[in-house]
Amino acid sequence: MKVALFATCLVDTLTPSVARATATLLQRLGHEVVVPPGQSCCGQMHVNTGYRREAVPIVANHVRAFAGAEAIVAPSGSCVASIHHQQAEVARRAGEHRLADEAEELAGRTYELSQFLVDVLGVTDVGAYYPHRVTYHPTCHSLRLLKVGDRPYQLLRAVRGLELVELPGAEQCCGFGGTFAVKNADTSTAMLTDKMANVLGTHAEVCTAGDASCLMHIGGGLSRLRAGTRTVHLAEILASTEEAVTPDQQTRPAVSA
Amino acid sequence: MSAREEVLSRVRQALGADRTPPEEVVRDYRLTDGRPAGAPALLELLVDRVEDYRATVLRCAPAEVGATVRAALDQGLGSGWSAGDVVVAPGLAEDWRPAGCDVDDDRPAVQLADRAASVTAVAVAVAETGTLVLDGSPACGRRALSLLPDCLVCVVTADQVVGSVPEGLARLDPLRPLTMVSGPSATSDIELQRVEGVHGPRTLLVVLAG
Amino acid sequence: MTATVPPKAPTFLGLPTAPRGVGHLRGDQSFPDAARGALRDGQLRANLGHATSTIRGKRAGVVAELPDWGQLREAGRALKAATMARLDDHLEELERQVTARGGVVHWARDANEANEIVTRLVQATGTSEVVKVKSMATQEIGLNEALEAAGLDVFETDLAELIVQLGEDKPSHILVPAIHKNRAEIREIFARTIPGVDPDLTDDPRQLAMAARTHLRERFLRARVAVSGANFAVAETGTLTVVESEGNGRMCLTLPETLITVMGIEKVVPTWRDLEVFLQLLPRSSTGERMNPYTSTWAGVTPGDGPQEFHLVLLDNGRTAVLADEVGREALHCIRCSACLNVCPVYERAGGHSYGSVYPGPIGAVLSPMLTGVEDNASLPFASSLCGACYDVCPVAIDIPSILVHLRAEHVEAQERPTAEAVAFRGLAKVMSHPRLWHLAQRASRLGRLIARGKPTLPNALPPPVSSWTRSRDLPTPPKETFVESWVREHGS
Ligand code: SF4
Numbered sequence: 022m023k024v025a026l027f028a029t030c031l032v033d034t035l036t037p038s039v040a041r042a043t044a045t046l047l048q049r050l051g052h053e054v055v056v057p058p059g060q061s062c063c064g065q066m067h068v069n070t071g072y073r074r075e076a077v078p079i080v081a082n083h084v085r086a087f088a089g090a091e092a093i094v095a096p097s098g099s100c101v102a103s104i105h106h107q108q109a110e111v112a113r114r115a116g117e118h119r120l121a122d123e124a125e126e127l128a129g130r131t132y133e134l135s136q137f138l139v140d141v142l143g144v145t146d147v148g149a150y151y152p153h154r155v156t157y158h159p160t161c162h163s164l165r166l167l168k169v170g171d172r173p174y175q176l177l178r179a180v181r182g183l184e185l186v187e188l189p190g191a192e193q194c195c196g197f198g199g200t201f202a203v204k205n206a207d208t209s210t211a212m213l214t215d216k217m218a219n220v221l222g223t224h225a226e227v228c229t230a231g232d233a234s235c236l237m238h239i240g241g242g243l244s245r246l247r248a249g250t251r252t253v254h255l256a257e258i259l260a261s262t263e264e265a266v267t268p269d270q271q272t273r274p275a276v277s278a
Numbered sequence: 279m280s281a282r283e284e285v286l287s288r289v290r291q292a293l294g295a296d297r298t299p300p301e302e303v304v305r306d307y308r309l310t311d312g313r314p315a316g317a318p319a320l321l322e323l324l325v326d327r328v329e330d331y332r333a334t335v336l337r338c339a340p341a342e343v344g345a346t347v348r349a350a351l352d353q354g355l356g357s358g359w360s361a362g363d364v365v366v367a368p369g370l371a372e373d374w375r376p377a378g379c380d381v382d383d384d385r386p387a388v389q390l391a392d393r394a395a396s397v398t399a400v401a402v403a404v405a406e407t408g409t410l411v412l413d414g415s416p417a418c419g420r421r422a423l424s425l426l427p428d429c430l431v432c433v434v435t436a437d438q439v440v441g442s443v444p445e446g447l448a449r450l451d452p453l454r455p456l457t458m459v460s461g462p463s464a465t466s467d468i469e470l471q472r473v474e475g476v477h478g479p480r481t482l483l484v485v486l487a488g
Numbered sequence: 489m490t491a492t493v494p495p496k497a498p499t500f501l502g503l504p505t506a507p508r509g510v511g512h513l514r515g516d517q518s519f520p521d522a523a524r525g526a527l528r529d530g531q532l533r534a535n536l537g538h539a540t541s542t543i544r545g546k547r548a549g550v551v552a553e554l555p556d557w558g559q560l561r562e563a564g565r566a567l568k569a570a571t572m573a574r575l576d577d578h579l580e581e582l583e584r585q586v587t588a589r590g591g592v593v594h595w596a597r598d599a600n601e602a603n604e605i606v607t608r609l610v611q612a613t614g615t616s617e618v619v620k621v622k623s624m625a626t627q628e629i630g631l632n633e634a635l636e637a638a639g640l641d642v643f644e645t646d647l648a649e650l651i652v653q654l655g656e657d658k659p660s661h662i663l664v665p666a667i668h669k670n671r672a673e674i675r676e677i678f679a680r681t682i683p684g685v686d687p688d689l690t691d692d693p694r695q696l697a698m699a700a701r702t703h704l705r706e707r708f709l710r711a712r713v714a715v716s717g718a719n720f721a722v723a724e725t726g727t728l729t730v731v732e733s734e735g736n737g738r739m740c741l742t743l744p745e746t747l748i749t750v751m752g753i754e755k756v757v758p759t760w761r762d763l764e765v766f767l768q769l770l771p772r773s774s775t776g777e778r779m780n781p782y783t784s785t786w787a788g789v790t791p792g793d794g795p796q797e798f799h800l801v802l803l804d805n806g807r808t809a810v811l812a813d814e815v816g817r818e819a820l821h822c823i824r825c826s827a828c829l830n831v832c833p834v835y836e837r838a839g840g841h842s843y844g845s846v847y848p849g850p851i852g853a854v855l856s857p858m859l860t861g862v863e864d865n866a867s868l869p870f871a872s873s874l875c876g877a878c879y880d881v882c883p884v885a886i887d888i889p890s891i892l893v894h895l896r897a898e899h900v901e902a903q904e905r906p907t908a909e910a911v912a913f914r915g916l917a918k919v920m921s922h923p924r925l926w927h928l929a930q931r932a933s934r935l936g937r938l939i940a941r942g943k944p945t946l947p948n949a950l951p952p953p954v955s956s957w958t959r960s961r962d963l964p965t966p967p968k969e970t971f972v973e974s975w976v977r978e979h980g981s
Contacts, residue, residue, distance in 0.1 A: 028971045030920070034930050035964055037971035044975070056975045059923040069874060071896035072913045078921035086923070107893075165876035194833045198873025205871060206956040207524045211533075211837040212873070213960065241961030244945060281595040282583075285753065288503055288808035289576040292817075300570035307559040307765070327778060384792060387743055388709045407771075407779035420793040421742045421784070425735065443779075444764040452725040452760040453589070455786045455793055458767075460779035463735035467648035467664050468671055468693040470539040472775070476647060476697050477704065478735025478782060 022142075023053045025090035027083075027131070029097045030062035032233045039233050042260035043096045043134060049260070050138075050147060059086035064111070065103035070200045073111045077120070080108045084123045092141065093131040096256045098163030098231045101133040106166060133163060134256055135172040135231055145175040151261045152182030155253075156225035158216070158239065160232040161194050173231055173255055180258060186223045190215070197238035213242045220250055227253045311406065311441020320405040320439050321486060327408025331461025332474050333482035340487045343374045343433055347397055350483040351376065354429035355394055363394040367423060369416020370399055374433055387422035395429035396479075401456075403439045404446040409460045410434060410484065411450060421457055430479040432459070436488030498861040501813055504598070505861040506806035511599040511630040512658075513806075513860050515844015518867035523838035532839050535670045540830045546776025547827060547881070553778075554768070563765045565885040568821035571758055572811065578723040578756045579802065585726025589788020591798040598805045599629035605801055606631060606715060606748055607638045613746050613797075615712040621730060621737045622646035623717025624824055625750045625803055627659060627846040628859075631715065643707050645736035647700050654681040660840025660848060663774050663826040668839055671696065697734075704736065714740035714795070718751040719823070720766060721800075724759050727787045728800070731770060733780050741784050747795035752803050754811075754820040766823060769883035773825035806859035815894040819855045821884045828878035828888060834871055843868060850878035854891040862898045869895035927973070933966050940965035 024047050028040035044054045063083055064076035083104075087093050095101050105128045112121035138144055157177060163169045177185050196202065196212025203209075216239060220228045226249070230236050233254055240252030279287070313320050325335045334353060338346040351359055361378035368382050375381075380393065390396070399417035400410045410432050412418040424430050440446050450456060463478030474480065498505045506513050515522060526532060551557050571578060583593045596602035610618055618640055620626065632642045632653075644653045651666035652659050655677040659665030666674065675691040682703050689699055716737065720729040728749055730737045741747060757763065771780040789798050811817050829835045829849030840848035845856035845865065853872055857865035869892045878888045903910065919925040940946050945962040949955070957963060969977075 033971045034933055035966060037967055037974065040971035056972060058972055058976055061920045061923060061926040067913060067917055069893055070913065071900035073897045075914055075917035079917055082921040161875035165880055194873050194875035196873060201873045203953050203956040205520050206959060207520065207527050208834055208838050210960040211527050212833050238961060241963060244962040245960065281597050281601060284597055285595050285804045286576050288804065289811065292503060292808045292812035298573055300573040301566055303563055303566040303570055305563055307556040307563055391709060409779045414790065414793055425738050425742060443768050447764045452722060452727040453787045455790045458783040460781050464781045465647050465697055465734045466775045467666060468674060468696060470543045470664060471693060473693045473697050476701055476734035477739055
């Protein structure tokens with residue numbers, strides 16, 4: 022299958038390794054990966070901060086960038102959820118009915134990584150090897166908007182060498198929430214503190230999730246505390262193989278450069 | 279414009295001239311429990327649910343209600359009670375009443391607070407939720423009767439026990455003053471922990487006949 | 489309450505909102521400021537954490553018991569939507585039925601009018617004491633203050649309301665207004681304020697409940713007027729419903745000669761049968777019980793049983809303005825179960841007082857701004873991480889996150905002069921909709937590498953608004969190359 026990769030603005034700019042891992046993984050599974058260079062953002066941050074009118078041209082750019090793609094995959098539950106639940110709506114509210122229809126149509130071919138792997142490709146064992154103690158945080162939009170369910174767990178359980186430990190209070194939000202983290206920094210930090218306490222309580226080396234944004238939040242907090250647990254995106258774990266393991270793949274700071 | 283006219287016209291303005299027609303309500307939830315009223319399994323379920331609220335259930339044959347009501351009062355009041363401590367609903371079956379007890383009449387309702395226990399029938403019981411419904415009929419008595427005495431004894435007959443809430447409500451007359459009772463009075467107001475016994479009767483005893 | 493009364497009455501979508509200067513829908517601090525203080529109250533955090541996790545578990549258990557929960561929830565949603573679409577007809581029918589059964593119906597445009605009506609009705613009975621059943625509507629309009637200003641004594645009879653009233657505190661939860669207090673704090677309030685209380689009173693919840701029983705018993709028996717709210721009002725029969733636990737509701741609804749019920753106009757349901765849905769949804773969602781201990785229903789006046797004078801006050805106070813908002817009107821479907829509060833991670837940490845309104849938590853964050861007009865509660869729609877837990881548990885499936893997002897936009901679009909944030913977001917929108925500008929901007933973000941000076945993360949001291957992030961979390965240093973750049977370099981475009 023020819024898969025168009027939507028890196029998302031945040032991953033592309035700040036954590037390109039996540040998009041790289043997604044591409045590597047899909048290629049290893051025998052699929053052709055294309056990266057439309059005109060891509061930027063899904064518009065979620067604008068919509069969720071109240072700038073739904075301003076989001077319309079961003080949606081238009083997204084639709085333009087991915088026009089004609091057979092399947093679109095993004096390593097971010099919340100961006101995919103926005104594509105599914107918000108893009109067409111903001112376009113329609115602005116009277117851009119054609120754009121709304123196109124966005125809806127595109128949304129039908131847009132998948133979050135774990136859903137794409139399990140539902141579309143029908144694989145749970147992607148042949149990965151990751152010899153670490155890992156805990157999984159089911160990010161809110163993957164959990165409640167996309168309803169990814171136990172797909173990420175299925176994928177993680179099939180990874181050789183990986184020890185999966187249950188995260189207490191897993192379904193509680195980490196406190197990121199986009200601009201919430203800045204506008205309500207104190208409440209957001211209080212939520213993050215409790216999430217980190219649960220993560221650290223598992224004694225996992227790695228906290229993983231399907232959303233780079235939430236991981237940047239949790240990872241940013243862990244790094245600030247100089248905690249030993251690091252955050253690694255699900256795509257990076259699934260992309261790992263025996264060949265990719267190096268002697269220095271040890272516990273590193275949570276946020277890597 | 280009167281307040282009435284103004285509020286109604288605001289509603290109309292809010293909904294707009296081209297208001298969306300009301301959507302159809304699909305009632306595909308369970309309308310019945312599937313078991314007929316009084317089925318043995320429903321009686322078992324009722325007992326389980328009522329006891330879960332920390333009320334007491336005494337089961338008996340239909341002919342033994344009178345004696346079982348007395349046994350319930352023994353439990354609720356201690357064995358030294360006298361007939362004058364107990365007030366019953368005016369329409370309660372003669373043979374269910376403890377001999378010589380007080381029968382509610384048109385005295386001021388607050389005087390019922392002087393009695394230690396009351397005995398009433400019910401209109402319907404819902405097994406799934408452990409709910410007894412009193413409907414203000416002579417057998418159930420007025421609302422204050424089942425409220426002010428600290429110990430309440432309710433007599434339920436098997437044919438009154440239905441499975442689910444929809445079946446229960448269908449048997450009731452919404453024009454009567456209804457009281458749905460699920461266990462003794464309780465509160466969750468302190469740390470969201472349930473504690474039985476506040477302003478309503480602190481003791482609920484259910485006599486289930488049949 | 490802020491005392492400044494503005495020149496013109498606020499409106500929302502052309503309809504009058506709840507007036508300023510009366511009632512409890514507006515706080516005097518923004519949410520972030522109020523929350524900042526609350527978050528430092530370790531006892532509050534502990535009390536809320538303990539109470540909400542207890543109730544979450546109980547709710548989940550009894551909801552899972554019903555195989556048809558999903559269908560009930562959908563029916564509840566549809567029933568409410570259908571009712572709102574014909575709200576005027578249902579209200580008129582309710583009025584007819586209540587009147588036909590001996591009740592008197594009053595209409596109140598807003599809090600002031602409702603308070604005047606109730607005060608007048610109470611004064612007409614010649615009594616100076618009123619007993620009250622917990623009711624959100626009367627808290628919303630500040631009825632107690634209005635009655636007290638008229639020289640009347642008001643007694644809250646719900647245990648949690650009593651705790652709040654005796655402690656001269658404010659409610660912080662829809663269902664359990666004193667949820668922010670633990671048993672030891674409640675014992676202290678009772679020991680200090682209840683005359684003649686047992687000096688050996690302990691903090692055992694059972695003992696505390698008994699102290700409240702003793703304290704209120706005499707009041708119930710001598711009360712001549714009661715004020716209540718209503719959970720549901722059935723239009724076709726004129727049947728009012730109060731759902732409660734303690735029996736204080738039954739006391740108030742049964743013993744006094746006069747009963748005055750204040751009800752928001754959205755509480756009407758068309759038919760008796762509709763209660764078969766709501767009486768299953770509500771108790772399981774609110775106290776996590778299969779059924780609450782007592783549900784009372786009455787239609788008008790019943791000779792020889794209960795109050796012989798019954799007044800129903802139908803309250804607007806901004807509800808029609810909410811109804812005018814096609815996205816937001818769903819908030820009127822709320823049956824006040826409080827499940828959304830109990831699962832909300834923001835509520836659990838910041839507490840109910842931070843919302844500044846009697847309606848806290850997720851539903852409050854949408855309802856309060858619509859009742860008052862968004863600009864009077866502008867920080868509330870932003871007081872959410874949009875995690876969606878509220879929508880999941882709501883028994884009538886109110887899509888609270890979508891309404892929050894909608895109200896954020898209403899606030900942004902209401903600004904007459906561009907804010908710094910708006911300028912930034914508009915600029916960013918332009919950049920993000922033009923790939924060439926976007927790539928330039930991404931390259932510019934690499935200036936962060938200079939500030940980082942070779943470290944994996946940026947320094948903590950950065951200018952606002954970034955500082956709000958870096959105060960508690962590290963920010964990664966931007967990489968040398970974006971993913972798209974490197975891909976294009978390797979593969980061509
Ligand atoms: S919004 Fe829904 S969950 Fe929240 S209180 Fe209202 S009915 Fe309950």
